[in-house]
Amino acid sequence: MANFSFSPSDSSIFILTGIPGLEADHIWISIPFSAFYIMGLLGNFTVLFVVGKEQTLHKPMYLLLCMLVLSDITTSTSFVPKALCIFWFNLKIITVKSCLTQMFFFHAFSTMHSAVLVTMAFDRYVAICNPLRYATILTNARIAKLGLMGLIRAVLFALPLSLLLRGQPFCANRIIPHTYCDHMAVAKVSCGDITASRVYGLLMAFVIIGFDLTLIGLSYGMIIRAVLRISSKGANQKALNTCTAHICALLMAYPLGLFSSLSHRFGQGITPHVHIILSNLNYLIPPMLNPIIYGIKTKDLRDKVVKYICRMYSPHGTDFKPA
Structure with a gap:
């Protein structure tokens, strides 16, 4: 490992420690981290390529899947490359x-992720509750506008997090016990009054997650009501199956994300390395899993991916025709 000389009191730098208490195991921890990241990139770029x-x-x-x-x-x-630099080369500055x-x-990209999940819930609502009007309600242009609105919302909500800390005085001990610059982890290094940052960060978490989950809950409430009105059991099952991938994405995104946000503020009894590892895995x-889930549960996408894989490895470049 390379050693670098620096002063922790340097007013222009912070020191990211990685995972406190497990510094000796950083190399071993980096193996699953890098594997998950690379697998995620491969899967997601495959989806983008095939859809494109x-x-x-x-x-x-x-x-919507491409936006997700x-x-x-x-x-x-936004954080894994720096985390791997800490794990592999001890580049903590x-x-x-x-x-x-x-x-x-x-924070902007993670907020955008939540907005996409809300829009996907609306997409499933229209597909199940108003299937005959689906093509007129949800056009590609309208989806693009909803995506732009989600991006604008993400920027407007995330920008004050950095601005509130920009003018703060930071302590001489400028060590951040984390793998990336999380809002509250940086705020705790400040020697000034961080009440505004604490309140805004908490409000942002509850407003975004609370508002988005409320919209998702309303969408699924109407979906369930519509499904219960369908007399055919097979039709019920088919309608619910179209939501399975989205429900899996929701279960992976919100519970751990809310836990991570709250534990930074109220989880004094949680071991720091447990919180940081869970925060990263979130x-x-x-x-890594979303492309796999959507590939398995979405027949059209699955067939196209298989076709390209078979074309890649077929000596004659022939197309695969699914049964």
């Missing part, structure tokens, strides 16, 4: 500006 190449997949559902994929890629990429920039992009596991 296939005209038949240029539909609202798959455009992009938010997964950008969220994990990060400038204050770089830290606040990383914080902004990380943004590594879903990007």
